[in-house]
Amino acid sequence: RPDKDKSVLAYCGIRPDDLTLSFMYWPLQKELPGDSLSGFPCRIFQLQSPDKKESATVYISTQYFFPLKVEWFRELDGKLQKDSDRTLEIKSFKKDPKEDFWLVNTLMISGPGYKTKIDFPEASAGYSKNGVPQDIFKKAPESKQEK
Secondary structure: OOOOOOOHHHHOOOOHHHHOOHHHHOOEEEEEEEEEEOOEEEEEEEEEOOOOOEEEEEEEEOOOOOEEEEEEEEEEOOEEOOOOOEEEEEEEEEEOOOOOOEEEEEEEEEEOOEEEEEEOOOOOOOOOOOOOOOOOOOEOOOOOOOO
8 A cells, every 4th residue: 555644445535424425415416217236126316526526326225215336436527437436335234123224234345446345243323313304315406508
């Protein structure tokens, strides 16, 4: 690893906000045709980062209402790059026996030249005291080019 001061995740291009799924709050650009991922029917959404430097293609299970996969694409001169910059995929999950929540057991993170598996042997979840955020999947303003 060339830069020993960087964390392994940072070296691979993964940010803490990728793991906390903060991309779910990015403005919705458009919905793409649905598809199946590992046998789960999914709706597919394209979201754009607030700084407009990248987009995320998110596969959300129609059964579990949870993102199963996200691919990030850099934007250069207003155009999406053809190949994804990094990918996060939920490989396994389970229902919390105490609560009505599904928890991630295994994540796969990959990008050009790397692939990493992260296991979560112990996890828990709870309800947010504020309920469902009002700004999730907020539609982005239309650009002049889209009209």
